[in-house]
Amino acid sequence: MEKIFEEVKKVIKSKYKIDVKLDTKISELGIDSLDLLDLMVDVEKKYKITIDDSKLLEIKTVKDIVDSVSTKL
Numbered sequence: 001m002e003k004i005f006e007e008v009k010k011v012i013k014s015k016y017k018i019d020v021k022l023d024t025k026i027s028e029l030g031i032d033s034l035d036l037l038d039l040m041v042d043v044e045k046k047y048k049i050t051i052d053d054s055k056l057l058e059i060k061t062v063k064d065i066v067d068s069v070s071t072k073l
Contacts, residue, residue: 004073005066011042012062022063043069 005022012020015038018029026036036056043065044050049072059065 001066001070004069005062007046008043008062008065008069011039011046015039015042020062022061022066024062026060026062026064040065040068047073049073 009020012018012029016029016031020029029035031039033056036059037053040051040056040059047069049069051068051072055068059068
């Protein structure tokens with residue numbers, strides 16, 4: 001899980017120039033739902049996975065992103 005977090009953290013930092021922790025809330029990033037969708041597409045490409053769009057509504061923290069990736073690997 002730590003490795004996935006580090007990779008997700010890199011994606012977020014490259015897109016939004018923000019350092020995050022596992023418990024960082026998506027709302028704290030200052031991104032809207034379209035930005036979140038864009039972020040998730042980048043994460044999906046990184047891991048060559050597909051995360052159901054319905055799961056996007058459940059993503060509230062960086063940990064939720066990491067967990068979504070973990071369940072697909």
